[in-house]
Amino acid sequence: MTSTTSPATQPSDADQAGIAALTQKVIAAWAYHDADGFAGLFTEDGTMILAGVHRNGREEIRAFLREAYQGRYKGTQVTGKPLGIRMLGTDAAILLTHGGVLEAGQSEVSPAAAIRASWVVVRRDGQWRLAAYQNTPANAN
């Protein structure tokens, strides 16, 4: 990178793929309704903010997901694709995605369920982890 490049830089191909892989891991863990698997993608002190939900730390996230997979999210799938990735130094990045929850029988996210999300990701022991996840409805109303 040249000296004129801003602090937020483009990721290398490997980092880009490694960070984007988190979306695949969430999709897979969700399909299995695997609360441990999804929560395990967060750092120990990771945070999750959804509409009406704020969980601090991997344990709280795990407990929330475990209950949700037996309730509200039972039988659902999730989908998400990267909108962009910006590096914040070598071991941290922001991943923006769009996607949402698919109810049983849905192949596309409904306008009401569509979300955009911010993922703050950090590299820990060579693995990209979620330090903070937050999403917002993509459409007003």
Next chain:
Amino acid sequence: MSKIGTPSREQLVRKAAELAPLLRKHASWAEENRRLHDEVIDGLADAGVFKLRRPKRYGGYEADTRTLVEVTTELGRGDGSAAWVASVYAIPGWMACQFPDEVQDEVFATPDVRVCGTLSPSGMAAPADGGIVVDGKWRFTSGAHHSHWQEILAVLVPPAGEPYPVMALVPMSDLLVVDDWQTSGLRGTGSVSTVAKNLFVPQQRVLPLGAVLQGEPASQRSADSRIYRLPLLPVAAASSVGTALGLGRAALDTFLQRLGDRKITYTDYESQSAAPLTHLQVAEATLKLDAAEFHARRLATQVDSKGTEGAPWKIEERIRARADMGAVVKLVREAVDILAGASGGSSIYTDVPIQRIARDVQAISLHALMHPNTNTELYGRVLCGLDPNTQYI
């Protein structure tokens, strides 16, 4: 079957043709249940369909693609979904033969083994001790319900260097099936989604996709074989066109069958078969199907000749394989449109096959690798001296 153990093309095609009544019988069931009936799978096995592309050393026939086209055409005359699944099994089944011999020993230990898979690299993989770990979800996995293995494609992120796509072979028991196959066409194919979560795949069951696209088998025995030493896309193209051809023939069969006692309602035509309009329609559709057959035959002949000669492929030849596939789909679709459009209001009842045939052909023509427009544009761009805009050639 012939005395030497490997049936002739004529025998295999006849067996497939004899299956048509069974396929027709279960076609509605397959649509309703969104998967093939077990009796159809058994029938395909009995007719040797799952042995077509299986290596001879495992009791297979190593049939050429011309045989595959003719067999799947006959299956398509019975039921498009059954033919589609048979041709899908023929492609990942062939891809399994690109792996090292010890992997093939394991896969082909199962008689009539069925391997499903798509060409979409919709998973991510990371290196692990002795192999890779994969997460991902693959849609459109035709034939998953009756498969033993799936070929999954994923992008491997190595510790250093550029990420690249790999093809991995995994037992179905390692995958989660998500039944999301609610569709308007090819409903009987059971093309559900499958999911891999943190799935370890040993190194010997992983190949770089590039080697398979180029036609460089990891198995020396496959590298010496006229049917396996070929690039993936032309083989996949030749393996796919039979279903479309068969559906086209089925449309003509069913149209002519119904023609006998049909009138043209609210006109003075007592018989549809007496109207010059009908003559034009039947002839046009038939000529389009003949032309489709030409492209399918040319495609299969090219693939089989290259395999026999062990000759390298020029870019133009690879692209023509895609163009021939697109042309088959285009011509069949046009023929079916004509025939379905001439089949009357009564043809929208679900027990009249032509409405299903039209939906199946529509589904095929929207397939990303089979879409006529995509293939024709690709052909034209290369004819005009530009580079292809896809790796899938």
